[in-house]
Amino acid sequence: MSLQENYHNIKSQLPDTVELVAVSKTHPVAAIQEVYDFGQKVFGENKVQELTEKYPQLPKDIQWHLIGHLQTNKVKYIAEYIDTIQSVDSEKLLNEINKEAAKNNRTIKVFLQVKIAEEDSKFGLDISEAENLFQKFISGDFPNIEITGLMGMATFTEDEDQIKKEFSVLKNLFDKLNEKHTLKTLSMGMSDDFPVAIECGANSVRVGSAIFGRRDYSQ
Numbered sequence: 743m744s745l746q747e748n749y750h751n752i753k754s755q756l757p758d759t760v761e762l763v764a765v766s767k768t769h770p771v772a773a774i775q776e777v778y779d780f781g782q783k784v785f786g787e788n789k790v791q792e793l794t795e796k797y798p799q800l801p802k803d804i805q806w807h808l809i810g811h812l813q814t815n816k817v818k819y820i821a822e823y824i825d826t827i828q829s830v831d832s833e834k835l836l837n838e839i840n841k842e843a844a845k846n847n848r849t850i851k852v853f854l855q856v857k858i859a860e861e862d863s864k865f866g867l868d869i870s871e872a873e874n875l876f877q878k879f880i881s882g883d884f885p886n887i888e889i890t891g892l893m894g895m896a897t898f899t900e901d902e903d904q905i906k907k908e909f910s911v912l913k914n915l916f917d918k919l920n921e922k923h924t925l926k927t928l929s930m931g932m933s934d935d936f937p938v939a940i941e942c943g944a945n946s947v948r949v950g951s952a953i954f955g956r957r958d959y960s961q
């Protein structure tokens with residue numbers, strides 16, 4: 743299928759209330775421009791270096807989301823323009839983003855990445871860590887950050903019950919935190935599991951290969 747068919751095929755499966763983040767990592771600027779021309783404005787990349795190369799070559803009204811693990815020493819390269827950092831997994835990183843956002847006289851939106859997968863995943867906060875950081879944010883510890891959502895990845899498995907169980911854990915946390923301070927976005931679901939994620943309450947999905955095609959190497 744063509745890029746256009748893929749894109750419209752995915753869009754047709756998303757309710758109007760669900761945001762699509764088109765994950766363009768490893769794909770060339772020309773493909774991103776094409777999808778932008780279909781009307782897509784929100785794109786996700788997982789590496790600072792790749793984003794830094796692509797950013798100047800593409801329209802300035804793209805809302806870039808960083809979805810991959812972010813090292814504190816790289817925040818400064820994207821702080822001026824990044825729309826949302828979905829992969830915040832430590833207090834140290836929150837402090838650094840806050841600092842760089844202040845330097846740029848702006849507020850940066852972030853999602854807390856929460857470990858929900860049963861499989862060993864390196865990155866992501868435990869539930870209690872996420873609750874603690876959210877409390878600190880509400881108390882005013884990070885004035886140049888707005889925590890607007892939660893992000894999570896389910897185990898890579900065919901077992902749909904397992905996936906549902908994991909997504910539901912994040913949905914419960916989302917509802918709990920949302921009672922303390924409004925949260926807007928629950929980011930769950932990728933090419934293989936976004937319909938299940940939506941069933942479980944996701945209002946934003948991160949879809950890469952189902953739009954752009956398979957990547958040459960897995961990441």
Ligand SMILES: *Cc1c(COP(=O)(O)O)cnc(C)c1O
Pocket residue numbers: 765767788809810895931932933934948949950951952961
């Ligand atoms: C690569 C990636 C995606 C998209 O994965 P696909 O299976 O290609 O849709 C979503 N979220 C994160 C965090 C990713 O790294």
